[in-house]
Amino acid sequence: MKAALLYGPRDVRVIDVPKPSVGPLEALVKVKICMTSGTTVKQYARGYPGRGYPHGFGYEWAGEIVEVGEGVDKSLIGKKCISFAPEYACNSCFFCIRGQSNLCAQTGHALDKVRCEVDEPEKGKVSGYFKEYTKEKISELYILPEHMHIDDACQIPYVAYAIHGHKILRINPGDYVACVGAGAMGVIQMMLAHLKGAKTIAIDVNEDRLDFAKKVGAADFVIKAKNAHEAKMALKDLNINNGWGPDIVIEAVGLPQTYEEAVELVRRGGQVLLYGGIPEGAKVTFDTYRLHYDEIAVFGSSGVTMEDVIRARNLVEWGTVKPSIFITDRFPLIKIKEALELHLQGKGIKFAIIP
Numbered sequence: 580m581k582a583a584l585l586y587g588p589r590d591v592r593v594i595d596v597p598k599p600s601v602g603p604l605e606a607l608v609k610v611k612i613c614m615t616s617g618t619t620v621k622q623y624a625r626g627y628p629g630r631g632y633p634h635g636f637g638y639e640w641a642g643e644i645v646e647v648g649e650g651v652d653k654s655l656i657g658k659k660c661i662s663f664a665p666e667y668a669c670n671s672c673f674f675c676i677r678g679q680s681n682l683c684a685q686t687g688h689a690l691d692k693v694r695c696e697v698d699e700p701e702k703g704k705v706s707g708y709f710k711e712y713t714k715e716k717i718s719e720l721y722i723l724p725e726h727m728h729i730d731d732a733c734q735i736p737y738v739a740y741a742i743h744g745h746k747i748l749r750i751n752p753g754d755y756v757a758c759v760g761a762g763a764m765g766v767i768q769m770m771l772a773h774l775k776g777a778k779t780i781a782i783d784v785n786e787d788r789l790d791f792a793k794k795v796g797a798a799d800f801v802i803k804a805k806n807a808h809e810a811k812m813a814l815k816d817l818n819i820n821n822g823w824g825p826d827i828v829i830e831a832v833g834l835p836q837t838y839e840e841a842v843e844l845v846r847r848g849g850q851v852l853l854y855g856g857i858p859e860g861a862k863v864t865f866d867t868y869r870l871h872y873d874e875i876a877v878f879g880s881s882g883v884t885m886e887d888v889i890r891a892r893n894l895v896e897w898g899t900v901k902p903s904i905f906i907t908d909r910f911p912l913i914k915i916k917e918a919l920e921l922h923l924q925g926k927g928i929k930f931a932i933i934p
């Protein structure tokens with residue numbers, strides 16, 4: 580079967596690897612779709628910290644069960660499914676017992692671990708889902724309802740991450756929620772804010788992303804700004820909260836500069852969510868006056884709990900959130916480099932790879 584592996588920064592190769600064979604309580608799944616995302620593109624462009632080459636990648640996927648192992652109900656063959664595996668936690672450590680399984684001491688930052696596995700392509704061991712087939716434990720698969728489209732289903736974990744961050748904030752009807760970064764992460768956050776009765780403002784440097792946020796109805800207002808100063812002026816022009824600024828600012832980029840910008844833009848007594856991930860060791864500078872005297876609450880958000888996944892699944896199943904809107908274009912696996920380059924250059928929101 581074909582699989583796409585990274586051999587170095589911007590060096591992706593589609594190679595032949597052995598097709599996996601299923602064991603007891605396992606299923607062989609034909610991967611029907613796997614999305615490019617901010618994470619996969621970062622991994623493509625500069626590698627993953629501490630991880631050697633070659634390795635597979637791609638994590639938002641959906642497929643169809645084509646074969647099952649011993650002990651698995653044969654009627655599952657032909658069913659569409661996704662996997663929640665990276666979201667599993669030990670359920671017995673200090674954090675899991677306190678309901679913070681996203682911080683699990685055993686599998687916390689589990690996705691990082693998945694992404695750091697050693698691949699052995701010659702033996703068919705390829706991580707990620709930019710590949711034709713995958714072998715999964717049946718207990719880790721979620722069988723999709725008939726009416727749920729794989730284009731939406733493959734992004735349920737992505738929606739779950741947004742829900743996790745969203746739940747940390749106290750958003751009330753009538754609040755203004757600004758989002759620094761109008762990519763897919765920011766758009767989902769704004770959609771969730773709408774569900775709470777808030778008005779949303781998208782702030783970005785990229786006009787295409789702002790147009791998209793407006794077009795899909797996620798952003799009520801859009802601001803094109805290169806830095807905090809420009810964004811602040813534009814927020815004043817919009818007279819958000821009589822010029823005091825948004826009640827909540829969500830950082831959905833993942834850069835030190837935008838972390839600082841988010842804290843600068845929020846109103847006194849407001850809340851900031853640092854949602855975009857930044858590599859370990861990065862430093863930012865805040866005016867302590869803002870945090871102490873202006874009583875600004877700053878929150879981080881990392882990972883998901885199964886509760887977040889269930890909420891995301893419901894929103895997608897009900898059609899309240901349709902992540903398929905993020906698919907700019909589709910590419911066969913053999914053209915994955917083209918899709919990753921377009922994503923990297925910001926020429927679209929996300930791209931679907933069809934293995």
Ligand SMILES: [Zn+2]
Nearest residue numbers: 669672675683
């Ligand atoms: Zn745990």
